Amino acid sequence: MTSMALKSFVGLRQSSQEKNPHFTIQAKPLTVTVQNPRRFRVVAGKFSPKVAGRNLRVAIIGGGPAGGSAAETLVKGGVETYLIERKLDNCKPCGGAIPLCMVGEFDLPLDIIDRRVTKMKMISPSNVAVDIGQTLKPHEYIGMVRREVLDSYLRDRAKENGATVINGLFLKMDIPKEENAPYVLHFTEYDGKVGGVGQKKTLEVDAVIGADGANSRVAKSINAGDYEYAIAFQERVKIPDDKMVYYENLAEMYVGDDVSPDFYGWVFPKCDHVAVGTGTVTHKGDIKKFQLATRNRAKDKILGGKIIRVEAHPIPEHPRPRRLSGRVALVGDAAGYVTKCSGEGIYFAAKSGRMCAEAIVEGSENGKRMVDEGDLRKYLEKWDKTYWPTYKVLDVLQKVFYRSNPAREAFVEMCANEYVQKMTFDSYLYKRVVPGNPLDDLKLAVNTIGSLIRANALRREMDKLSV
Amino acid sequence: MSSMALFSPPTHFPTLSPSSSLSKTQFSHKPHLLFRPKYPLLFRLKASADNGAGAPGSAAATAVEDPKAPPKVPEPSESSDGANGLVPPAPEVGVLSKFEDPKWVNGTWDLTQFQKDGKTDWDAVIDAEARRRKWFEDNPESSSNENPIVFDTSIIPWWAWIKRYHLPEAELLNGRAAMVGFFMAYFVDSLTGVGLVDQMGNFFCKTLLFIAVAGVLLIRKNEDIETIKKLLEETTFYDKQWQATWQDENKIE
Numbered sequence: 001m002t003s004m005a006l007k008s009f010v011g012l013r014q015s016s017q018e019k020n021p022h023f024t025i026q027a028k029p030l031t032v033t034v035q036n037p038r039r040f041r042v043v044a045g046k047f048s049p050k051v052a053g054r055n056l057r058v059a060i061i062g063g064g065p066a067g068g069s070a071a072e073t074l075v076k077g078g079v080e081t082y083l084i085e086r087k088l089d090n091c092k093p094c095g096g097a098i099p100l101c102m103v104g105e106f107d108l109p110l111d112i113i114d115r116r117v118t119k120m121k122m123i124s125p126s127n128v129a130v131d132i133g134q135t136l137k138p139h140e141y142i143g144m145v146r147r148e149v150l151d152s153y154l155r156d157r158a159k160e161n162g163a164t165v166i167n168g169l170f171l172k173m174d175i176p177k178e179e180n181a182p183y184v185l186h187f188t189e190y191d192g193k194v195g196g197v198g199q200k201k202t203l204e205v206d207a208v209i210g211a212d213g214a215n216s217r218v219a220k221s222i223n224a225g226d227y228e229y230a231i232a233f234q235e236r237v238k239i240p241d242d243k244m245v246y247y248e249n250l251a252e253m254y255v256g257d258d259v260s261p262d263f264y265g266w267v268f269p270k271c272d273h274v275a276v277g278t279g280t281v282t283h284k285g286d287i288k289k290f291q292l293a294t295r296n297r298a299k300d301k302i303l304g305g306k307i308i309r310v311e312a313h314p315i316p317e318h319p320r321p322r323r324l325s326g327r328v329a330l331v332g333d334a335a336g337y338v339t340k341c342s343g344e345g346i347y348f349a350a351k352s353g354r355m356c357a358e359a360i361v362e363g364s365e366n367g368k369r370m371v372d373e374g375d376l377r378k379y380l381e382k383w384d385k386t387y388w389p390t391y392k393v394l395d396v397l398q399k400v401f402y403r404s405n406p407a408r409e410a411f412v413e414m415c416a417n418e419y420v421q422k423m424t425f426d427s428y429l430y431k432r433v434v435p436g437n438p439l440d441d442l443k444l445a446v447n448t449i450g451s452l453i454r455a456n457a458l459r460r461e462m463d464k465l466s467v
Numbered sequence: 468m469s470s471m472a473l474f475s476p477p478t479h480f481p482t483l484s485p486s487s488s489l490s491k492t493q494f495s496h497k498p499h500l501l502f503r504p505k506y507p508l509l510f511r512l513k514a515s516a517d518n519g520a521g522a523p524g525s526a527a528a529t530a531v532e533d534p535k536a537p538p539k540v541p542e543p544s545e546s547s548d549g550a551n552g553l554v555p556p557a558p559e560v561g562v563l564s565k566f567e568d569p570k571w572v573n574g575t576w577d578l579t580q581f582q583k584d585g586k587t588d589w590d591a592v593i594d595a596e597a598r599r600r601k602w603f604e605d606n607p608e609s610s611s612n613e614n615p616i617v618f619d620t621s622i623i624p625w626w627a628w629i630k631r632y633h634l635p636e637a638e639l640l641n642g643r644a645a646m647v648g649f650f651m652a653y654f655v656d657s658l659t660g661v662g663l664v665d666q667m668g669n670f671f672c673k674t675l676l677f678i679a680v681a682g683v684l685l686i687r688k689n690e691d692i693e694t695i696k697k698l699l700e701e702t703t704f705y706d707k708q709w710q711a712t713w714q715d716e717n718k719i720e
Binding site: 123257297320392461 | 620
């Protein structure tokens, strides 16, 4: 039956005979466009045609943590890699916190880390302050990095391994009409010139990884759909040295309706200044008010500081409806991989870039075969399977504890519990949702419910007072 | 020292403050503060308003020293912690004095002051804490390292909470359940002639009983029906967002 089908196709193809015999029905040489209807579409990559005479070409749009780590993995896997980044010295506004496991998993040199945060202070709406971090072992910390340093390190490492880094702005992408035809990317190349107009260029590649962040153009090109996003607003404040000592390795989190109705305000130490900021999803118009309130709550500790920079950025709240289309996949913020509750994105961006690249390398057998959507879906499967519990747990925490002021009071009260601290840090630092001792979990559940009930009871008293 | 402090360019001084000429010159100074973020694609900041910047800063700083002073006029340059970076005077008028209460000692309630008949009056502690939280909600204050607040509601024993909050509600709900139960038992008996003891043996009646009890427990106010529906939707919403990419695959195949 297949041979009959093959015979009927033979006449259609321009060039035919010299193909490899172990092709299946979809085979075709590179230079020829083939009029295959989709009837014999095979999903598994192993049956994809060999890419003859060259390696698989993949372009990564966006050179942040996701793009950089994807590029490195692809290049090490034998794929011809192009990394297109619009601004090589970009200081992306960002909290800048990376978990401990990222240092090991991505072989980051320790001098990239400006500060090691080993203590955190959670401050409730009524200013009850709880210190967490006593359960951390001496080698454990949250690393604070400067994004420009981290991003360029990852990019340069990819470059050293053989990736081509292009300084350009991605404009749009032509989706191929035929099976296995290349994607044509249109971009403006700056080539290091600042302020210049740049040259319009095109690039043909076989697969594309969209790592271009929350406002991803790649996502638009594949109609990936939209997501809800939070606005994070941050001011970098240079505070006097004596006040900076307090923030040496301590970060603060402020919760309360005044600071944010659905997120938290923060003071994070950076290399030589602190970042004071807040964020919200539902009340974006009031962000300035929330920022004032955050500064007010931290006032005593940042008094005398001068604001050296103001920045804001969107944070996706959930993945886009479509993270994959054809041979184009989204990773990092472009895909929407930011956790709820903590708003952490750097690690997940880098990890998803790596996972997607690994799927491409595997599906193409180290760059020798063409990939197809099925190979890229494997990355999505792996990602969802590995990290879904983490995302879900953080979502539940956000829904329960960021709901209202009583919930936040209960949250801060629970943070004083050592078991909670241990579980929180373990899951944050190592990205494992480890079920602890069941008896302790039960005690924790009882305590949590107790806290929530007490806080809500107090809230009812408060309402009686105002009536 | 204070003049050095003055020199650090502040952010933006709204011209509310008549205070010192020095602050006026510093105002015109809007230096290379990256006021608009460099990422117009990402976020468009609307107009300035970065000015209220440290508004509470100076005004509150002065207020701390003298809670009775009118908050609007920050003292001129001499005060060492006024007129620094974060500092323009407060556009908002609120009372800027801190929370104070004779029973609030060292960041927690002093239980020895809540004695009644030789035992701690927990109800008074609960009231005091509610008042404190209300105060903070209406007048958010700066959290301070020197006077940290460490009060934890779990020091109030469980029976005090139960007596005050659970028992009245429990009485209410039991009352409702009893009324519904009595009337339904009478109604079913009058319709079918089956007495109370025999009703309890019947599976259908037991189901109805279960529904009645659950209803009394879950739906206490009219709004609860909506709340429960929304909660159910909320629990699965995030999952649906994650699954969206897989709906796609099923459509193509």
